[in-house]
Structure formats: structure tokens, C-alpha cells
Amino acid sequence: MRSRRLVISVAVIAATIGLAPGIAHAAEPVAQEPVAQGVGAPAVDLAKAAAPNLSTFKSPAERSVRKALPGSKGGVSAQQAAGNPDLALVLNAAATTAHAFDLETTVISADSTLKVTVDWGDGSTPDGMDAYGSTVLKSSHTYAQLGQYTVRVTVTDPANQAEVVNDFQVMTAGSDFVAHTPTRLLDTRDGTGAVRGKVPAYGSTRVKVGGNGAIPEGVTAVALNVTVTNTTSGGHITAFAEDTERPTTSNVNFEARQSVPNLVIVPVGKNGYVELANRGSESVDLIADVTGYFTRTDAAGYTPMTPVRFVDTREGLGATRGQVAGQKTFGTRISGLRGVPEGITAVALNVTVTNPREAGHLSVFPGGGNVPITSNLNFTAGQTVANAVIVPVGPDGTINVRNGAWAGTDVIVDVVGYYSTDSKAAYMPIKSVRLLDTRDPRWTHGPMLGRGYIWQALSVDEPGIAGYVLNTTVTNTAGAGFLSVAPDPNTREQYRQGRQVFPERPTASTLNWTAGKTVPNLVQAGSGKNGIVDFWNQGWDKTDLVVDIFGYYESN
Numbered sequence: 043m044r045s046r047r048l049v050i051s052v053a054v055i056a057a058t059i060g061l062a063p064g065i066a067h068a069a070e071p072v073a074q075e076p077v078a079q080g081v082g083a084p085a086v087d088l089a090k091a092a093a094p095n096l097s098t099f100k101s102p103a104e105r106s107v108r109k110a111l112p113g114s115k116g117g118v119s120a121q122q123a124a125g126n127p128d129l130a131l132v133l134n135a136a137a138t139t140a141h142a143f144d145l146e147t148t149v150i151s152a153d154s155t156l157k158v159t160v161d162w163g164d165g166s167t168p169d170g171m172d173a174y175g176s177t178v179l180k181s182s183h184t185y186a187q188l189g190q191y192t193v194r195v196t197v198t199d200p201a202n203q204a205e206v207v208n209d210f211q212v213m214t215a216g217s218d219f220v221a222h223t224p225t226r227l228l229d230t231r232d233g234t235g236a237v238r239g240k241v242p243a244y245g246s247t248r249v250k251v252g253g254n255g256a257i258p259e260g261v262t263a264v265a266l267n268v269t270v271t272n273t274t275s276g277g278h279i280t281a282f283a284e285d286t287e288r289p290t291t292s293n294v295n296f297e298a299r300q301s302v303p304n305l306v307i308v309p310v311g312k313n314g315y316v317e318l319a320n321r322g323s324e325s326v327d328l329i330a331d332v333t334g335y336f337t338r339t340d341a342a343g344y345t346p347m348t349p350v351r352f353v354d355t356r357e358g359l360g361a362t363r364g365q366v367a368g369q370k371t372f373g374t375r376i377s378g379l380r381g382v383p384e385g386i387t388a389v390a391l392n393v394t395v396t397n398p399r400e401a402g403h404l405s406v407f408p409g410g411g412n413v414p415i416t417s418n419l420n421f422t423a424g425q426t427v428a429n430a431v432i433v434p435v436g437p438d439g440t441i442n443v444r445n446g447a448w449a450g451t452d453v454i455v456d457v458v459g460y461y462s463t464d465s466k467a468a469y470m471p472i473k474s475v476r477l478l479d480t481r482d483p484r485w486t487h488g489p490m491l492g493r494g495y496i497w498q499a500l501s502v503d504e505p506g507i508a509g510y511v512l513n514t515t516v517t518n519t520a521g522a523g524f525l526s527v528a529p530d531p532n533t534r535e536q537y538r539q540g541r542q543v544f545p546e547r548p549t550a551s552t553l554n555w556t557a558g559k560t561v562p563n564l565v566q567a568g569s570g571k572n573g574i575v576d577f578w579n580q581g582w583d584k585t586d587l588v589v590d591i592f593g594y595y596e597s598n
Contacts, residue, residue: 091472092215092594095262096137101210103130103150111203125202126152131195133208139506140216140468141598142184147195149177157198163191173197184598187340188214188468216468216596217262218341219461221334221388221434224407224416227254227266228318228330240272240325241318248284249330252314263309263336263471263593264316265432267418269329270294271301276560277322282474284311288319291474291590295515295562296322301420305430305564307511307592309471310335331416333432334388334461336469342387343465344595346458346509346568348528349392349550350380353443353455356396365397365450366443373409376457377439386435386462390566392552393443394428394454395421402447409436413444421451426554428524430458430564456550458566459509467508467595478589481518489518489586490579495545496587501573501594502534508595509568514552514577515588517560523581524551525563529570545576555585 108129132148147158153175160169162183169181185191194209228235228249241247249266253259270279278292286309294304308316320326353360353374360374378384395404403417419429433441445451478498480489490496501507516525526548536542553563567575579585 091475092470094473095215095470097213097215098137099135099210099212101133101208103132105210106130106206106208108204108206111198111200111205126154126199126204128152129197129199129204129206131197131206131208133193133195133210135193135210135212137215138182139184140470140596141186141188141214142182143212144180144182145193147179147181149173149179149197151175151197151199154199154201157200159196161194161196163193185214186598188216188218188338189340213338216470217336217338218343218468219334219336219388220341221461222257222332223411223434224331224333224405224414225255226329226331226416227251228328230327231272231329235330240327241320242325243320243323246317246319247328248315248317250314251310251316251332251335254314257332257335258337259314261310261335261337263307263469264332265334266306266308266316267303267331267333267416267429267431268294268306268318269301269303269417269420270296270326271329272327273300273322273324274298275322275324277320277324277326279328280319280321281306281308282317282319283309284313284315284317286311288317289474291476291513292321292515292562293513295517295560296326297560303417303419303429304513304562305432307469307471307564333434342461342463344459344461344467344469344509345465346467346566346595347381347460348568349456349458349548351454351550352376352380352457353453355452355454360455361453365452366445367450368402368445368448371413371442371444373440373442374455375440376435380457382457382460383462383464384439385464386460388432388434388461389441389457390459390461391431391433392428392456392458392550392563393418393431394426394551394554395419396426396452396454398423398425398447398451399449400447402445402451404453405444405446406431406433407442407444408434409438409440409442411436411442417446428551428553428563430566454551459568466597469593470596471593472591474590474592476588476590478587480586481588489584490577491584492523492579492582495576495578497530497532497537497574497576498589499534499574501569504573506597507569507573508597509566510575510591510595511593512565512567513562513590513592514565515560515562516553516555516585517588518586519555519557519559519583520585521581521583522556523579523583523585524554525587526550526578526580527552527565527567528576528578529568530572530574530576531570532574533572534574548578551580
């Protein structure tokens with residue numbers, strides 16, 4: 043199996059006819075050649091970005107174990123038993139995808155006809171190969187389930203009645219998700235998980251994840267809801283694995299006197315910690331709540347969905363029509379509805395609050411569970427704000443949503459994917475990369491125009507890639523609006539040849555903004571059929587867009 047090389051390319055479709063080639067109008071779709079990428083968003087090799095997770099495994103010739111084969115009816119001569127004395131195997135394996143390996147078997151042998159068998163350790167039919175003398179053989183294998191396996195290679199020399207075996211253990215590169223009851227791991231306001239006190243300007247604090255409570259050691263990544271509060275100036279927070287280089291990407295953007303949450307899926311350092319860096323010029327308080335973690339043992343894979351609206355209290359969808367009263371909770375069923383199967387362990391959501399009568403917060407938690415002290419999004423009176431949420435599903439297939447304010451608010455819930463033992467896509471965290479920044483002078487097309495969209499090819503010709511973990515941020519907003527993210531029905535060739543159709547405009551929102559605001563939100567975007575994702579400006583005014591990628595989901 044060849045290594046995946048996922049090369050990202052970008053093009054933009056504007057919303058006003060006459061500006062440049064490749065322009066499509068929101069109301070009157072026109073199939074024209076899209077604006078070229080230029081140098082605004084350099085190509086990124088995701089396989090290279092994922093390289094730290096693509097481990098190699100070796101077993102030298104010295105580990106080869108030799109034995110004589112049982113004699114034939116005529117017996118085995120001493121010369122035969124001592125023949126081919128240097129027969130040995132050298133094994134080298136390299137992970138190529140979340141589930142797959144390439145194996146290189148070096149055979150050391152005298153000139154003799156050989157039979158080589160590879161047992162992958164998962165109960166599948168062993169691979170058999172013929173060889174002659176010293177040679178190098180290549181094979182590959184994809185495991186159905188994540189985990190650690192013993193690969194055993196056997197070389198048999200019938201003429202000399204000799205057999206040599208060499209084996210070693212390999213660990214798949216991908217990670218599955220384990221849902222966790224929403225739990226607070228960090229709160230600098232009261233000293234939970236860290237020394238009490240604000241995180242200083244351009245300083246950082248860390249969150250203990252691996253080995254903390256019910257979270258085991260050795261987890262690869264974690265889903266945290268990170269909230270910044272008590273801010274006195276603008277800035278951003280960057281989350282990354284401790285003892286690794288701090289990336290230039292951002293996870294939470296904030297302004298003075300704001301409380302801003304954002305979901306992050308972030309790698310965990312080898313010592314079990316995640317670092318949160320304050321990139322603002324003044325100190326801030328930070329809160330981190332865990333809702334799940336990723337591990338290389340077989341657990342729950344991910345299935346992305348085109349966003350589907352499950353709850354809208356403004357019209358009575360999925361809940362009683364009318365605002366959720368202050369300090370009240372409602373439940374809604376997720377499993378078994380609108381394309382979500384029964385038996386899921388957790389669900390990926392985008393939750394939006396709109397028309398709140400006063401400031402407060404919203405908490406999302408499993409059906410049948412106790413109300414947690416954690417929060418998923420914070421809001422002020424009259425604000426429309428969204429946040430990504432990953433939450434375990436209760437035994438009855440439901441989730442609960444609680445309004446922590448003392449007055450009512452409307453709530454919208456969109457499902458973007460789910461985790462289950464039947465889902466096959468494993469998570470591959472990468473060193474975060476900035477994919478797109480329309481403020482960058484190398485991006486020659488300027489801000490996103492009103493009612494237009496940017497299409498971005500992320501994994502063309504890579505059907506194993508099911509989805510991506512992105513962080514989207516809008517800034518320099520000229521008016522109110524919202525962002526939608528959805529798979530594109532067109533192929534890259536259709537865009538190149540000017541044969542693309544205008545995609546159906548999504549209705550689900552990813553984040554909402556008003557004029558002059560900077561707003562971030564995590565997005566778990568599905569790859570669709572063609573590995574292309576669309577970012578829609580659903581407002582009537584232009585806005586700048588920043589997109590960072592933190593990982594991808596890969597099927598077996």
C-alpha cells in the first residue's frame with residue numbers, strides 16, 4: 043500500500059458577477075472557471091504533517107530463530123540439517139495510514155528456493171511469497187481494527203530442511219474516541235488543575251490529561267472545551283501538546299471583557315499534558331472541560347455527516363416550541379433519527395444560542411446524567427453565538443441541554459457526525475497548519491464576498507479520508523452573518539474545466555458574527571465524495587476567513 047500524500051489546494055468563488063473569472067452568483071449560478079489559487083495558500087502535504095504518528099518498527103537478523111524441519115520418509119542427512127547456515131530475516135515496517143503498514147522483509151540466504159509467509163497477527167489469511175536466495179520482499183496490510191499486533195515472518199528452505207522465524211510487534215497509527223462524562227480539568231479562577239491565578243500575557247498553563255482521573259496514560263489526543271474569561275484586551279489562545287513546538291495557529295480568539303469558549307481537539311504530550319498559551323498582551327483566566335479522548339486501542343470510530351438540524355426551539359423542532367426557560371433543561375433524542383444509527387457512543391454537534399434575554403451559559407451532557415459544572419458556550423443578552431460540542435449520548439440515545447441563565451433563550455442543535463464502534467474512521471492528529479487566510483497579501487482575491495463561498499480541495503483522490511478537524515475564524519466582519527461548512531458536490535476536474543454546478547446552499551450554521559467581531563469555532567467537516575469542502579459566507583457583507591487544520595479522520 044502506498045503512503046498517502048494529501049496535497050491541499052484552494053480556489054475561491056466570489057458572489058458578484060463581473061469581478062473575475064470563476065465567479066458564481068448566489069441567485070443565478072453561473073458555471074465559469076474558478077479563480078486560481080495563486081500563492082495565497084501554499085500546498086500542504088498532510089502525510090508529512092502526520093509523520094510523527096507514522097511510526098516505524100524493526101527487528102534485526104539476530105532475533106531470527108532457526109529450527110530444523112521434520113525429516114522426510116527417507117530421513118534427513120547431517121549435510122541437509124546444517125545447510126544454509128546463514129539463513130535469517132530482517133524486518134522493517136512503517137505505518138502508512140491510520141490502519142495500514144508497509145513491510146519490508148530482507149532475506150539473508152544461500153542460493154536456494156525459499157517460501158516466505160507473513161502472518162499479520164489479526165487472524166487474516168497469511169501472505170505467501172516465493173523467493174530465491176538473498177532478496178528483499180515488500181508487502182502491505184490494512185488492519186480492520188486499531189491496536190497492537192504481532193507480525194511473524196517465516197522463511198522455509200525445503201532443500202536444506204531449515205526454517206527461520208522472526209517476529210515483532212507493531213502499533214497502528216490511528217486513534218479511536220472514548221467518550222467521557224463532561225468534567226472540569228482546569229479553572230485558573232479557583233485553582234482547579236493549576237495554580238490559582240490568571241495566565242500572564244504571552245505565558246502559558248498546562249492541563250493534565252493522561253492519567254488524570256478516569257483518563258488513562260498514553261492517550262494520543264483529547265477533546266477539550268476551552269474557555270477564556272476575565273479578559274482585559276484582545277488576543278488568542280493556542281493549544282498544543284506539551285514539550286512540542288508551539289504552532290502559529292490559534293484555537294480561541296477573544297476581545298476585552300469577553301468570555302469565549304471553543305472546542306479543541308489537541309494532541310496530548312508524552313507526559314500526559316496539554317499546554318494552553320495566552321497570546322494576548324494582558325493576563326486571562328482559562329477553563330478546560332474534557333468530553334472525550336483518543337487512544338490507539340480499538341474504541342469508537344467517527345462518521346461525519348452533512349450537517350443536519352435536530353433542534354430549533356424557535357419552531358419546535360426536537361423540543362417544545364418556545365425559549366428554554368432560565369435554569370431549565372430539555373432532552374432530545376439523537377440515536378436512531380435523521381441518519382444517525384442506534385448504539386452510538388457520542389455525537390459531534392454545533393450548538394447555537396440566539397435571542398437570549400440575559401447573559402448566561404449553556405451546558406450539554408448525556409441523557410440521564412447529572413447536570414455538570416461544565417459549560418459549552420457563554421452568551422450575553424441578545425447575542426447569537428455558536429460552539430462545537432462533542433458529548434456522550436445517554437443509554438437511551440438522548441442528550442440534555444441546560445440553560446444556565448436566569449432568563450430564556452432559543453437553542454439550535456445541528457449534528458455534524460457521530461462516534462460508534464461500527465464507525466471505521468480513526469483520528470490522525472497532525473502538527474497544525476494554516477490552510478487559508480484571506481488577509482494574507484499572497485491571497486490575491488481579498489475577503490469572502492457576501493453570499494459567496496470558498497472551495498478547498500483537501501483530499502482529492504483519497505477515498506479513505508472521511509473528514510477533517512478544522513478551526514475556522516472570521517474577522518474584519520463588515521456586517522452580521524454566519525458561516526456554513528459543507529462538502530462540495532463537484533470534482534476538482536469540474537472546477538478546472540468550468541463544468542461545476544453551483545452547490546446547494548447549506549442551512550446549518552457553524553459560527554455567527556456581527557460587524558467588527560472576530561469569532562472562532564471548531565469544525566468537524568466531512569470530506570464528501572470528492573474530498574472538497576466549501577466555506578460559505580451566509581451574510582450579505584464581506585468578511586475575512588482564517589482556516590487551520592489540526593487532523594483528519596481516516597477509514598480502513
